[in-house]
Amino acid sequence: MTDHELVIAMKDPLQKKKVFEQLLNDYQKPIYYYVRRMVLDHDDADDVTQNCFIKAWKALEQFRGEAKLSTWLYRIAYNESLSFIEKRKRLAGVSLDELSEHLPSVLQKDALFDGDEIELKLQTALATLPEKQKAVFIMKYYEEKKYEEIAQITGTSVGALKASFHIAVTKIENYIKVNNEW
């Protein structure tokens, strides 16, 4: 079912559930992995992903098809992830530096993290980035999205995104160089 067909089917209350099932089938995995890279913990990613789709369900009738359905869903996931991280930081009362300091040991203990040393360094470096910059880096580097789509998801200009990604890459490279002793 194409996006256009989904938009038409959404208007029919009797088909709305079927549309949602299709939506979940198509986007559950990519949305989960995007959120997982943002929040790192599986249970947290699970909660955030579920919230994303519940909100998507509630807002499904408001989707006008002006953007791609995936873009719309990623925007929900982007906002939900940032809100979750902000809330977690407030509750834990930890700074980015403190988080990045403890992250390697946390990830190494995580049974659901199967990265090598390089990947561990990369995730630790990512944790030092501001959340929005991290989100841009994940979407560009891991998801390989175009700047235009990321601009729609984040509500930022393409130029600002390019600059943000460049800064993020530079920070990560510097972090790895500095922490090369791992």
Place this chain on the structure above:
Amino acid sequence: MSGKINPFKIPDDYFEQSAGEIFSKIDFGNEAFFEKQKQLILAETSQKKEGRSIVMWASVWSAVAAAVVAGWIFWPAPAKQLEETKTFAELLHETELNEEEILMQASDEELVLYFSNEIDSLHQDLIKEPTVQTKAAQKLLPKEKEENVDQLLNNLSDEEIMQYLIENGNDEFEIQ
């Protein structure tokens, strides 16, 4: 996902279970129930409307059928009567019975009535055609006004009337 290494693992059947949890948190049941109810109500309303129109059309067609039946029952009767009247009139017109034969079969009273009517029509003719030159006719001519005609007729004797009839070709008649 790109070709990048994915270090993040998930529990077995996670996505299936997670999808189930998402579905359990979304209240499809009520929405589906109310939507179904809505559809049923709309369908029922539509059927009622259709039902009303069927009843209306049934009423119209019943009325038309009743009118046709009534027409079939009652309409032929006057038609037959009219036809019979026409036929009777035509037959009467075509009959070979002439005035003589009718008078021969008539009773005295009928004859008196007949001649009275004849005289009435005669006077009407005289009024309309005052150029009649017969003496009786001249005598019968109204001198003043039409309303005096009846009075004049009353003054005519049988002989005068007979004289008029003889002069106008009706001399074959005999008045008893």
